[in-house]
Amino acid sequence: MRSKLLAAAVAxxxxxxxxxxxxxxxxxxxxxxxxxxxxxxxxKASVVTENGMTNTMVMLAVPLPKDRALQVMHERHxxxxxxxxxxxxxxxxxxxxxxxxxxxxxxxxxxxxxQASTWFPAGTGPDVAKTRAKPEIWxxxxxxxxxxxxFQTAARALQLVAGGNNVAxxxxxxxxxGGACKACHDKYRTEESH
Amino acid sequence: xxxxxxxGGKSLRQVVWDxxxxxxxxxxxxxxxxxxxxxxxxxxxxxxxxxxxxLTLLIFRIxxxxxxxxxxxxxxxxxxxxxxxxxxxxxxxxxxxxxxxxLSVLVLLFAVxxxxxxxxxxxxxxxxxxxxxxxxxxxxxxxxxxxxxxLWFNVILALIALHVLAIVYYRLRGKKLTLPMITGRAExxxxxSPIRRGKWWVALICLAIGIGITRWIIAGAPPFSS
Numbered sequence: 001m002r003s004k005l006l007a008a009a010v011a012x013x014x015x016x017x018x019x020x021x022x023x024x025x026x027x028x029x030x031x032x033x034x035x036x037x038x039x040x041x042x043x044k045a046s047v048v049t050e051n052g053m054t055n056t057m058v059m060l061a062v063p064l065p066k067d068r069a070l071q072v073m074h075e076r077h078x079x080x081x082x083x084x085x086x087x088x089x090x091x092x093x094x095x096x097x098x099x100x101x102x103x104x105x106x107x108x109x110x111x112x113x114x115q116a117s118t119w120f121p122a123g124t125g126p127d128v129a130k131t132r133a134k135p136e137i138w139x140x141x142x143x144x145x146x147x148x149x150x151f152q153t154a155a156r157a158l159q160l161v162a163g164g165n166n167v168a169x170x171x172x173x174x175x176x177x178g179g180a181c182k183a184c185h186d187k188y189r190t191e192e193s194h
Numbered sequence: 195x196x197x198x199x200x201x202g203g204k205s206l207r208q209v210v211w212d213x214x215x216x217x218x219x220x221x222x223x224x225x226x227x228x229x230x231x232x233x234x235x236x237x238x239x240x241x242x243x244x245x246x247x248x249l250t251l252l253i254f255r256i257x258x259x260x261x262x263x264x265x266x267x268x269x270x271x272x273x274x275x276x277x278x279x280x281x282x283x284x285x286x287x288x289x290x291x292x293x294x295x296x297l298s299v300l301v302l303l304f305a306v307x308x309x310x311x312x313x314x315x316x317x318x319x320x321x322x323x324x325x326x327x328x329x330x331x332x333x334x335x336x337x338x339x340x341x342x343x344x345l346w347f348n349v350i351l352a353l354i355a356l357h358v359l360a361i362v363y364y365r366l367r368g369k370k371l372t373l374p375m376i377t378g379r380a381e382x383x384x385x386x387s388p389i390r391r392g393k394w395w396v397a398l399i400c401l402a403i404g405i406g407i408t409r410w411i412i413a414g415a416p417p418f419s420s
Binding site: 005035065084085088089090091092095178181182185191194 | 236317319320321322324329333336338361371414
């Protein structure tokens, strides 16, 4: 009886873990990408060509003077916070299919993502002032730049799809945008402290 | 069918914890460790999953506390201050949670339940992940919940430390508590009334209800969700 109970309990627990906690959202949305008329590859290609400015990362070799650095760091902090706020609002709007709110916040994130190109000049690291930006950003400048571009591309892709009415596609692009944010934050941002 | 235990005054090895209680205990321990590890290694999705699994375990344990084996039932171990005093004077006899340990069980269950509740309505700082019920509250509330969720973990850590210290203390006084939580069997004083075992299919029903409620919450708890 005991082994039967054990087997059943294990089976049930694994069953509980099988579904998707976001099953109604990102997961199923990803399955619905095909509903979007535009194949993802094409969408991304068009984004890259549309944003000639995207690739102009400001990565000056000469560090900024301190007062200018602090100014940039402040702007960066406020900008990142604004992106976070917009993303939170967007996430909730996706849950209720509130397309105007999705659209407004997708546009805001896309716009801020372009500004982000100027947020990481050399000399704005933790040695200058309190920041969660890791020194690795400037040690792996190429990798960081490509991750920032991926973010800008994903933000633009979401903005494009938010212009339509396909919420499933918006969910898919939102998941990709989250992945782009996370890829950079996991590697180049220190943990939140309280 | 009650079994009379008498062996000329010697203590006997007897079942004190049923399998569901032991599974609950160790799965909870593992999942709390897993939740901590995942959230510090950027696996927020696994972290949320782990929390949902803990929710299922909690629901199961609460139900099993009403319909399970005798030593699993709240009615058998939740006692008032008088019983705790009696226990403190060394006059308590019985199997299962002693009156003081019972407090620890309740406080631990409560602390974990609070933690799960906070997690359900939390969102991460970037708005990439939302707890299953975060959509029911404002962004501001979600962010506050996350901050408290992080701080509350210290309460859980302190309770775990107290729990482990108590086990070490008992061990130094010659009472082993860890092995019985693995094998289910412990030395008990002769004449102690034995465990009344719960039914295995009742345990499965409790688990099914736990999974059912958890899945409903994962779905955003309709009809409350949009």
